[in-house]
Amino acid sequence: MKESEESKKYSRRDMLKMSLLTGAGVAVSASGIGGAVAAMGGLGSKKATAEPHEDDDAISFYGKHQAGIITPQQTYLYVASFTLLTDDKKAVISLFKKWTEMAAAMSAGSVNETYGNDWLPPSDTGEAVDLSAARLTMTFGFGPTFFEKNGKDRFGIASKKPKHLQDIPPMPRDDLQEPFVGGDVCIQVCADDQQVAFHAIRNFIKSSVGKAELKWMQSGFISGKDGMTPRNLFGFKDGTANAASTNTRAHDQIIWANQGEPDWMQGGSYMACRKIKMFLEVWDRSSLKDQEDTFGRKKDSGAPYGKAKEHDKVNLSQLPKTSHTAIAKGSGQQIYRRAYSYTDGVDTKTGYVDAGLMFIAYQKNPTQQFLPMLLMLSKQDKLNEYTKHIGSAMFACPKGIKKGSYIGKELLEA
Ligand SMILES: C=CC1=C(C)c2cc3[nH]c(cc4nc(cc5[nH]c(cc1n2)c(C)c5CCC(=O)O)C(CCC(=O)O)=C4C)c(C)c3C=C
Ligand SMILES: [Fe+2]
Numbered sequence: 377m378k379e380s381e382e383s384k385k386y387s388r389r390d391m392l393k394m395s396l397l398t399g400a401g402v403a404v405s406a407s408g409i410g411g412a413v414a415a416m417g418g419l420g421s422k423k424a425t426a427e428p429h430e431d432d433d434a435i436s437f438y439g440k441h442q443a444g445i446i447t448p449q450q451t452y453l454y455v456a457s458f459t460l461l462t463d464d465k466k467a468v469i470s471l472f473k474k475w476t477e478m479a480a481a482m483s484a485g486s487v488n489e490t491y492g493n494d495w496l497p498p499s500d501t502g503e504a505v506d507l508s509a510a511r512l513t514m515t516f517g518f519g520p521t522f523f524e525k526n527g528k529d530r531f532g533i534a535s536k537k538p539k540h541l542q543d544i545p546p547m548p549r550d551d552l553q554e555p556f557v558g559g560d561v562c563i564q565v566c567a568d569d570q571q572v573a574f575h576a577i578r579n580f581i582k583s584s585v586g587k588a589e590l591k592w593m594q595s596g597f598i599s600g601k602d603g604m605t606p607r608n609l610f611g612f613k614d615g616t617a618n619a620a621s622t623n624t625r626a627h628d629q630i631i632w633a634n635q636g637e638p639d640w641m642q643g644g645s646y647m648a649c650r651k652i653k654m655f656l657e658v659w660d661r662s663s664l665k666d667q668e669d670t671f672g673r674k675k676d677s678g679a680p681y682g683k684a685k686e687h688d689k690v691n692l693s694q695l696p697k698t699s700h701t702a703i704a705k706g707s708g709q710q711i712y713r714r715a716y717s718y719t720d721g722v723d724t725k726t727g728y729v730d731a732g733l734m735f736i737a738y739q740k741n742p743t744q745q746f747l748p749m750l751l752m753l754s755k756q757d758k759l760n761e762y763t764k765h766i767g768s769a770m771f772a773c774p775k776g777i778k779k780g781s782y783i784g785k786e787l788l789e790a
């Protein structure tokens with residue numbers, strides 16, 4: 377095969393290694409890669425130590441469950457919801473095969489470059505070439521309209537719809553703003569490097585042209601020292617009561633769908649999304665007491681009222697009745713939260729900072745877990761004085777994908 381026709385899959389770190397080995401410096405140009413490889417006798421050569429390999433900070437795309445659910449939260453998020461533009465099942469299969477191939481390569485820290493024809497755009501957009509895998513994960517989900525849209529079973533899969541997949545019903549205080557509602561297919565991309573995360577979502581969008589279009593997209597971030605619970609934009613530790621990322625028993629009880637669901641969904645999870653605007657200026661003018669009463673926890677330590685430490689057991693009788701923790705915990709349900717803060721510039725209506733929380737939660741049964749909790753919070757939560765729910769969506773995320781398979785295969789093939 378001529379070099380110009382080759383699809384080169386080198387880990388981003390391989391490129392750095394190669395450039396060091398050949399003394400070429402860090403910035404290896406596209407045309408220089410082949411030269412660098414040749415100078416080492418090719419990647420397969422015994423002389424070369426730069427075998428294609430997985431980055432140290434790579435998280436496999438393949439596995440029993442999809443990555444990006446119980447994966448300890450990365451620093452950056454992009455979540456994108458797509459509308460499928462075609463009723464042709466074959467076109468959807470080809471898109472999902474392409475996305476699978478890309479996701480597997482990108483999560484291993486590879487760039488999938490096809491250079492050589494100056495008259496065509498490069499296949500990859502290029503901004504992640506010299507970056508590491510940065511714990512990149514890509515989690516795919518299907519919305520209710522993927523199974524049935526306007527009464528039409530366009531892909532012949534309506535009978536395979538998972539039991540609890542439905543649009544989140546309207547909540548009393550909702551102020552949902554199109555296009556930030558629903559979608560046919562969703563991809564949650566997370567990484568410790570924002571450019572790596574953006575590169576992934578951008579290339580998924582680029583490769584979907586003609587088959588799917590972006591309905592909405594949200595970026596987000598969290599920050600915190602290793603082992604410490606990150607703080608949200610109200611300055612409170614957020615995520616304390618989540619089951620530990622190593623607690624597999626709790627994950628089975630809370631997160632992973634099982635019997636009673638179609639086979640493709642067993643080991644998957646329901647992803648609930650709420651875009652929640654937070655009125656930072658109002659919050660910043662409220663007293664510390666009012667802020668702590670809102671959550672039922674101390675701002676500094678994160679300890680529940682009546683206790684000293686963040687992870688001390690919550691005693692509901694010691695919490696203000698309408699506090700967020702009292703209502704959420706009092707619902708008697710558990711969910712697995714994976715939320716990210718966002719800032720979207722200025723809200724032109726108010727002149728305030730447009731910021732909030734991209735709330736994402738995973739659960740095995742949203743009808744029993746998420747929806748009743750959301751309804752109770754929507755009616756009674758003191759936090760509602762400072763927030764507004766402006767986006768909403770629910771997706772069914774299939775179980776993990778096996779090597780050689782592709783996203784949605786069991787759903788789309790008989
Ligand atoms: C429907 C579920 C929930 C929504 C929506 C939600 C929004 C939301 N939460 C915070 C900040 C905090 N939440 C905290 C705890 C907490 N929140 C939920 C659920 C929803 N939150 C649950 C189930 C829990 C845990 C309750 C428990 O069992 O103790 C906390 C306290 C610390 C913690 O446990 O994480 C904070 C802080 C914001 C800012 C927000 C919307 C903008
Ligand atoms: Fe919460």
